[in-house]
Amino acid sequence: MATVYVALGSNLENPLEQLKQAVVSLKNFAKNFDVSPFYGSKPLGPQDQPDYVNAVAKFETELSPIELLDKLQSIENEQGRVRLRRWGERTLDLDILLYDNQQIESERLTVPHYDMHNREFVIVPLYDLAPELTLPNGMSLENLFQKFKDHQMVIFN
Ligand code: ROI
Numbered sequence: 001m002a003t004v005y006v007a008l009g010s011n012l013e014n015p016l017e018q019l020k021q022a023v024v025s026l027k028n029f030a031k032n033f034d035v036s037p038f039y040g041s042k043p044l045g046p047q048d049q050p051d052y053v054n055a056v057a058k059f060e061t062e063l064s065p066i067e068l069l070d071k072l073q074s075i076e077n078e079q080g081r082v083r084l085r086r087w088g089e090r091t092l093d094l095d096i097l098l099y100d101n102q103q104i105e106s107e108r109l110t111v112p113h114y115d116m117h118n119r120e121f122v123i124v125p126l127y128d129l130a131p132e133l134t135l136p137n138g139m140s141l142e143n144l145f146q147k148f149k150d151h152q153m154v155i156f157n
Contacts, residue, residue, distance in 0.1 A: 001031070001060050001061070001062060002061055002063075002100045003058070003059075003060050003098075004058070004059060004061055004097075004098060004099050004100070005056055005057070005058050005096075005097040005098040005129070005130070006026070006056065006057045006059075006072065006095065006096055006097060007055075007056055007093070007094070007095040007097050007113065007116070007122050008022055008023075008054065008055045008056070008057060008092075008093070008094060009052050009053070009092075009093040009095075009121070010052065010053055010090065010091060010092050010093065011043065011049060011050045011051060011052040011053070011089050011090065012050065012082060012089050012090060013080070013082075013091050015050075015052065015053035016156055018053075018079060018091060018092045019038055019053055019055055019092075021079060022075055022079065022092060022094060023057065025075045025078070026057055026059065026075070026094075027059075029061060029063060029071060030057075030059030030060065031060040031061065032060050033057065033058075034057070034058045034059065034129055035055055035056070035058075035129075036055045036056045036057075036125030036126070036128040036129050037055065037125065037128060037155045037156070037157055038053050038054070038155065038156040038157055039053070039054050039055065039121055039124065039125060039153040039154065039155055039156070040052070040053060040153055040154045040155075040156060041054050041120070041153050043089075044119065044121075045087030046087060046088060049088055049089040050089060052121065053156065054121035054125065055125050056097065056122065056125040056126045056128075056129055058129045058130065065099050065102070065104055065109055065111065066106075066108065066109065068096060068099070069096060069108060069109055072094040072095075072096065073094075075092070075094060076091075076092050076093070076094055079091060079092045095113055096109065096111055096113065097111075097112060097113045097116050097122065097126065098111065098112055098113075101136045102136065103136050103137075112135060112136060112137075117135075117139070117144050120147075120148040120151045120153065121153065123141070123144050123145055123147075123148050124145070124148050124151055124153065126141060127141055127142075127144075127145040131145070
């Protein structure tokens with residue numbers, strides 16, 4: 001059994017509902033499921049797109065990394081994933097942040113997520129779930145979080 005962290009993001013087609021529906025779908029193959037608060041965040045990338053809703057989920061699964069990736073992509077597709085441009089607006093994004101303590105570099109998958117340490121809409125909700133976490137490279141989440149502790153994101157729910 002692996003412990004995984006998945007980032008959820010949406011800024012199209014009622015983002016809050018997109019994340020709530022994704023949580024329902026994830027629970028179908030997850031044990032000990034937990035999810036952070038939902039945060040409203042300013043877009044990283046082009047600014048002429050709507051604000052995002054972001055969250056992080058933590059759960060245990062028997063799925064391998066690639067099996068998990070397949071499941072996440074099928075949930076994105078079931079929810080009518082639209083992605084209009086690179087770094088642009090999307091209906092639903094589900095990204096594997098962490099898979100146990102593994103470091104994975106394959107054609108389809110890079111874990112830990114390559115840019116997670118720079119993204120407040122990832123680090124802040126991850127810290128809500130697991131403030132004591134250490135990343136596979138030895139960095140403590142506590143340390144990463146310091147950079148974002150004065151963030152201006154609003155919490156929904
Ligand atoms: N910006 C925010 N705030 N949240 C996201 O989930 C998000 N996802 C993306 C890009 C386009 C990089 N910007 C984002 O893929």
